Amino acid sequence: MIIAVDGPAASGKGTIARALARHYRLPHLDTGLLYRAVAATVIDLELDPEQEADAVAACAFDEQLLGDERLKDDAIGKAASIVSAHPLVRSALLQRQRRFAQQPDGAVLDGRDIGTVIAPDADAKLFVKATPTIRAQRRHAELRARGSAVSLDKVLADIRARDERDSSRSMAPLRMADDAALLDTSFLSIDAAVQRAIALVEARTAGRSA
């Protein structure tokens, strides 16, 4: 079974995707980490994330980076959103994500274009959303817990800018697939959101063989 989980920054899609992977005993890929690894490599090599050729060169990143806590930094998230808008960067990362999705038992992938581009035939697709203010509050709490002194206003402004960039790029913009189920987590606890996600997957896959 392939489960696609998409949505904007800090909507809770990663939390839900990890819980679904545990529940269905499937491998999980956070595809945002790939773009974050490209962004971190661009920064480390003192290249320019706005330049497509620079970003493409960074697609051959060191695999060990994927486990680096530094990838969670907001500055890396912002640079990831810049490099991910380059069509050649998306093409360079495409097959890796499709191969992950096509494992024998299936997989759970979360990102921005899983249901629309990476796995358009996924068995279940969720589009996770929450209001910008609630997403900013969640991300702010997370960053503060990691020692950052960033203000809530700055986090909210960054989230709005990232939404705009991710939704308006020419290739694979952030959008809900026509056949995705919408899950608004704004007023749901993590547990309630996960239970709702499982119910939506069950409803989508009822009657199908595994």
Ligand SMILES: Nc1ncnc2c1ncn2[C@@H]1O[C@H](COP(=O)(O)OP(=O)(O)OP(=O)(O)O)[C@@H](O)[C@H]1O
């Ligand atoms: N329903 C919820 N209620 C409260 N907090 C939540 C909820 N879902 C997720 N969170 C918290 O919000 C933060 C962002 O969640 P998460 O990392 O899952 O979002 P994301 O959409 O995957 O973000 P990103 O796009 O940046 O990877 C985390 O600190 C997480 O614990």
Ligand SMILES: Nc1ccn([C@@H]2O[C@H](COP(=O)(O)O)[C@@H](O)[C@H]2O)c(=O)n1
């Ligand atoms: N499938 C995806 C996943 C991510 N991106 C871009 O990467 C940025 C960081 O992603 P996070 O999920 O870790 O926040 C994000 O803002 C997107 O620009 C993408 O384009 N496609």
